Structure formats: structure tokens, C-alpha cells
Amino acid sequence: MLRTAAEIYRATRKKHDLVFNVYLMRPVAAVVVGVVARTPLTPNQITIANLAIFLVAIALFVALPDTRGGWIAAGVLELSYCLDCVDGMLARHRKIASKEGHLFDFFTDEIKAVLLASALPIRFWRAGALGLDAREWPAGDARFLLAGIAGAVVLASATSLTNFVRRPEISGKASTVEAHYETVEPERPRSLAGRIGALVTTFLRFLNHYPSHIWIFALAGRLDVFLWVYVAINFLYLGRGWLGILVRFGRPRRG
Secondary structure, three states, X not given: OHHHHHHXXXXXXXXXXXXXXXXXXXXXXXXXXXXXXXXXXXXXXHHHHHHHHHHHHHHHHHHOOOHHHHHHHHHHXXXXXXXXXXXXXXXXXXXXXXXXXXXXXXXXXXXXXXXXXXHHHHHHHHHOEXXXXXXXXXXXXXXXXXXXHHHHHHHHHHHHHHHHHOOHHHHOOOOOOOOHHHOOOOOXXXXXXXXXXXXXXXXXXXXXXXXXXXXXXXXXXOHHHHHHHHHHHHHHHHHHHHHHHHHHHOOOOOO
């Protein structure tokens, strides 16, 4: 079994992946793929199961607002993410990867991001937590509910922005069966400023990939800090994206 999993891992891994995936989640997912590949289950069915388990995690975040409940909910979320890795790896293993499957997977990821940003403030509203001003806000504070609305708007807008800028009509690149970052060859910056910028971008990408680190915040009992950081990163991404859109579409007509 382990030998088969190792072969699946090598054959289905991605070129540009996160450290958390390379050394932890995809090796585990490769074992699951080795089992699932013997069944009639399809990658799309795995995607649906992954979303269903994520919904359970969201319910647990709200229903169990104490520290131990955060551990349980984060564990279920990581189980969901394992299946999120399994679906694509299974498709590549069976050589049936498709644009439709990739888009379906990204669509469910969008739903999960909005759900997470919406549910955590409800959790904090029930039990109290660290507020945006770095002070403890008590249980029942309406500011948490306002933060939930704002977080949902930011995440939904950020995912809509991503969909917009990646459309072939906008990007000039045809849709592929691979994730967007797999189709882009990273340029190695030569200047010191460029290298620093690349490191910052890599770190922000890591922070935005919540399965890589939400479990750390859960173990520390600081899911409140995770929420503010996660929403702030997406807000910055949204601002940068809109700046590019305004530069491209807001320029005056020539002639």
C-alpha cells in the first residue's frame, strides 16, 4: 500500500505546491487515492463529499465555541481538505482530469472560503473573542455579526475578482485542467527588492491558504486572530486587484 501511495504521489503531485501540501497533505491523500482508485467513486463525487464534510466543520465551529471545539472543528476541516486534494489527484491518476472538474473544484473552494469567513464571527459572537481593535469583545457583541457580513462580502468579492481576471477574455490565456498557479512559470527576481517582494508574496499566499495553518491557530485557541488576518489578506488582494482593473479599464480613450 505504501509503495503504491508513493507512486501515486510522484505521478500526481503539482509543480508549484505549498510546503504543507508537499510534505503532509498530499502524501496522506495519496494513500486515500490508492484506496479510492479501486472503487467506482469519481473525482466529482469526492469533491461533493469534501464540501459536505466542510459543512460539518462549519457547523462545529459555530456549535462548539470553546477551545476544544475549535480543535475538533479544525480537524474535520483538515479531513475535508484531504479530500480536496484527493479529487484532483484521483483525476490525474486515472488520467481523466477535465476543465469542468477543475472549475467545479474551484467553485466549491469559493463556497468554503465565504462560509468560513461568515461562520467564525458567529462563533465569536456566541463566546466572545479578540476584536479588530486587539481588545477582547464580549459574547453577544454585535460587532462580530457586522464582521461576519463584512468578511463574507470581502471573500465573495475576492473570489469573484479571481474568476474575472482569469477569464480567457481578460487574461488572454485559455482555461486549462490545471490550477492557475500551475500554468504560470514563476520568474526568479534578480534584484534584492524583487527577491524580498517574492518572499512576501509567497508568505501571503501561505497565509491565504487557510488549511495550511488554521490548525495552528485552533491549537493555540486563537481562531479570532486567524479570522482578522485571513480577511485582511483578502481585503488587500481585493484592493490590489481593483487597482489593476481601474488602471486597465479606467484609462481615458485615446484619439
